[in-house]
Amino acid sequence: MADRTAPQTRERDVDLLFSYIAGWAALVLAILLIHRIISVWMVNERWVLRGAIILLALVATWLWGYGPRLGAGSWDWVRRGGLNAALVVVALLVGAGMLNWIAARRHWEWDLTKNKRYTLSDRTRQVLNGLRQDVKVTAFFPGRQFRSTSGLVREQAQDLLKQYASASPRFKFQLKDPFVDAIEFQQLGLKQLDAAVLEMGDKRQDVLEFTEKALTGTLIKLTRDTKRKILFLTGHGELPYEGMSTDPRGSLSTAVSRLREVQWTIDPVSLYGKQAPAPDPAEVAAIIIAGPRRELDQSEIKHLNEYLNKGGRVLVTLDAGGPSLQAFLKDWGVEVGNDLVFDRFERSPLFVVEQPEQGKDLTRGIARTLHGRARTVTPASQPPSGATVTPLIKTEQERTIIIPNFDPHKPVSLASPANKNESATVAVVAEKTLSAPGKGEAKSARLVVFGDSLFATDQLVNFPTFFNGDLVTNTLNWLGEEEALVSIEPKEEVSDQIFVADEKLRLFAALHLLDFPLLAIGLGIFIYLRRR
Amino acid sequence: MKAVLTIAEREIRSYFTSPVGFVVLAGFLLITGFFFYVPLALEHGTLRPMVQNTTVYLTFLLPALTMRLLAEEKKTGTIEILMTSPVTEAQAVLGKFLGVCAFYVVMLVATLQFPLVLSVARATSGTPIFPGYVGIIILVGTLTTAVMAAVTPGNRPLPWVAAGFALALVIVTILAIGKLPESGPVITGYLGLFLLGASFLAVGLLCSALTRNQIVAYVVGLVLLLGMLIVDWMSDWVRRSVPWIAEVISYISVRQHLENFAKGVIDTRDIFLYVSLMVLCLALTVRAVATTRWK
Structure with missing residues (x-):
């Protein structure tokens, strides 16, 4: 009996040794394969396939020798409750995974920050819900070596992009480093290191400022087929809107760059002479007359009135002691005072307006603005038929002195009995319905007049804690009927400084x-x- | 419930009477203090960096609290006494978890000095003895008294800890919250820290249930928590190849989910992830303890 079983045992031992070696080889090959798959990520699929076939053969050889032992061991494991425990573990893992999957799709958020700065406006949500195609965002921020300068921007931008992605599955973003992904950055031709590219189908828009208004503005432009522009009237010593300024009053370049951020195209225009091309409201969202130093010519007034009467939009900013443009503005029910608005307490022509006329679209969410060298602009007592003129910004009565008959070449007398101590209206809105309701789509002309130009210049737009830049973009967005952008309230930074x-x-x-x-x-x- | 509370009280008393509890508390205060002080020295008066960095050092500290919970019972054989007593496995596990959570809450309450210090730092005129410094002294007094009372034989620790916690909250709410530019992120930050810490403790408890060696329990807990921490970095790595895997990895990253709390936002997804991780680990721990009983 012993003689008969000895060769069988030896044979069995050889089989086991063979299986044993195959098992170890399978393990080593599996590790190599996993390493290969991770390192080259299935680049050479044929190599992986061959390796997988050899692995299967080795595993089969191992099972041929150790299968019976494995079976007995498994049965023992099952009898001792191992299978039961394993099933419970798997069921718990799957259950937790599924519950989280559901929770990720139906979730609620509560923003406990003071100004709800991590909550998107209703308009942004509407725009995001209206997306019919995926929007792919590639945002670039320099890494650690530039963290001191761009770390905060990166953090804020990332927060904002996450909110957008959370609100719409069609909004997808990825963050990159312009130095690590330098080739892609160069190919995209971005103008600054902190920038993003939004792509939808074959359309592309760049974002250089990471605010909700700028990002939603870009999305709106991305989904729109036509492109409208804003024109700056030239030829009257207006404030420069680009580059360095030699004008002592400053430049509008910051405000203009913010307008470009919300995707407006900016161009100059001259309306002088009969040959000047008449602007078409279908292409021109608004015309800006920024701080002119000379009165308008009759031909220019004619062109402007024609443009307005076709549904055009005009923004005028004046200065105390400068031309009043009364010849143009009186037909729209706006009266311009020949005076200077002065801050009584600060004894300065620079004054702060807190909560300017809340309730109006233009000033929604604007906590305070800073103005200077302003003159009064008021609604005419008899506005032209069909036009409504309403005050937009008023100063506080207690701190205002209106100095009449202001002459910039003469000293200002604060003690003059002619001075008036009353609230001054320094900006008005005029609106006129052009076609009667019921006869097609009603059009309207819109005109906004500010008594000062200083509020839109670089030094005041860049002034921290004031909302002058938002006032400019809101005004232009309202004039250009970008109501979606107007209603996105600017969020005041809660400084942790x-x-x-x-x-x-x-x-x-x-x-x-x-x-x-x-x-x-x-x-x-x-x-x-x-x-x- | 009475059995659960009895076990919890036994655990919390053991933390207050063992060196491990106070060493972990001191380490926690030192590191949180560092991450609070450095931004303050750089002129940033905010708790956000402290909350965000917490993930890393809790990964190292919390397994030290949980490593002995079940491993020691197994090693010394007291688990058999526990298992033969009229308590279920779930009650035993829940009691131990509540005990370690209560100690973690004490650790968090000890950092409520930071809002008070911020109110001192923000004061612009005069010497801000009140409310800042007075608040800190009252807070320290409250916590010391609560801990001393909790370890006094004959006293039940949980009511004392709860009373100390409630009083500390009242002190901070009255003396500091109104002085801060915004209180929302402070509240959500602490909520996030509690949920994150509780889920880490549940992971540590599970590791403690799987072995009888405390060192092994600590190391396995540390590796698991570190894995949950660095899994976030892997998401960027696989995003180019398999975006949906990157989404899943990014979602299970515990660090990502703390971001919203640190900012001042409460999102049900974040709460759900931490709570589900906690429940999953506790359920697995119950299962592991039950297996021990049947063996």
Whole structure:
């Protein structure tokens, strides 16, 4: 009996050895394959396929030798409740995964920040819900080497992009480093390091400012087929709107770059002479007359009136002591005062307007604006038929002095009895319906007149905590009937900037890095000794 | 429920009477203090960096709290006494989890000094003895008294811890919250820290249930938590090849889900992920303990 079974046992041992070697080889090959798949990510699929076939053969050889043992072991494992436990674990994992999958699709958010800065406006949500195609966003931010300058921008932009992606499955974004993905960055031809490209089908728009208004503006433009522009009237010593300015009043370049950010095209225009081309409201969203130093010519007034009467939009900003453009504005029910608005307390022509005429679309969400060298502009007592003229910005009565008959070449007398201590209207809105309702789509002409140009210049638009830039973009968006953009309220930054005196900082360092940890250790030692 | 609370009280008392609890508390205060102080020195008065960086050091600290919970019971054989007593596996696991969570809450409450310090730092005129410094002294006094009372024989620790927690919240709410530019991110930050910490503790408890060696429990817990932390970096790596896997990886990253809390936003997805991770790990722990009983 022993003689008969010995060769069989030997044979069995050889089989087991063979299976044993095959098992180890399978394990090594599996590790190599996984390593290969991860490192080249299925680049050479044929190589992976061959490897997988060899692996299967090795596993089969291993099972041929160890199959019976494995079967007995498995049965033992099942009898001891192993299978049951494994099934419970798998069921729990699958259940948790499914619940999270559902939770990811139906979720609610509560923004507890003071100004709800992580909540998208209703208009943005409408725009996102209206997307019919995927929008692919590639945003570039420099990495650690530039973190000091762009870290905050990157964080804010990432927060904003996440909100958009969370609100619409069609909005997809990825963050890249212009130095790591330098070739792609160069191919896209972006003008600055912190920038993003939005692509929808074969259309593309660039974003250089990461605000909700700019991003939603870009989305709107991306989904639109036609492109309208804003024209700056030239020829009267108007404020420059591009580049460095030699004008002592400053430049509008910051406000204009913000308009470009919300996707407006900006061009100059001259309306002088009969040969000048008449602007068409279908192409021209608005004409801006920014701080002219000379009165308009009759031909220009004629062109402007024609443009307005076809449904055009005009923004006029004046200055105290400059031309009043009364010849043009009186036909639209706007009266311009020959005066200067002065801040009584600061004794300065620079004044702050808190909460300007809330309730109007143009000033929604605008907490305060800064103005200077302003003259009054008021609704005429008898506006032309069909036109409504309403005040847009009014100063506080207590802090306002209106100095009449202002002459920039003469000193200002604050003690003059002719001065008026009353609230001054420094901006008005005129609107005129051009076609009667019921006869097709009603058109309207819109005119906004500001008594100062200074509020739109670089120095005041860049002034922190004031909303002058938002006032400019809101006005132009409203004039151009980009109501969706107007209704996106600017969000005031809640600054975490804090200046702590050195002695306080040393105290805090001692408190946090020494006192509290030592107190915890001391308490532990005290309790330990007490218990002993 | 009484059995659960009894086990929880036994656990929390053991933390207050063992060196491990106070070493972890001191380490936690030192590191959170560092991440609060550095931005403050750089003129940023905010808790956001402290909350965001917490993920990393909780990964190292919390397994130290949980490593002994079940592993030690297995090693010393007291698990058999526990298993033969009239408590279910779920009650035992839940009691231990509540106990370690209560200690973690004490750790978090000890950092409520930061809002008070911010209110001191923001004060622009005079010496801001009140409310800032007075608040810190009252807070320290409250916590010390609560801990001392909790470890005094004859006293039940949980009511004392709860009372200390409630009083500390009242102190901070009255003395600091109104002085801060916005209180929302402070509240959500602490909520996020609690949920993140509780889910980490559940992972650590599971690791403790799988072995009888405390060191192994700590290392396995650390590796698992580190894996959950760095999984986020992998998402960028696979995004180009398989975007949907990147989405899944990104979703299960515990660090990503803390971001919203740190900003001041409460999202049900974030709460759900932490709670489901907690429930999953506790259920697996119950299963692991039950297997021990049947063996």
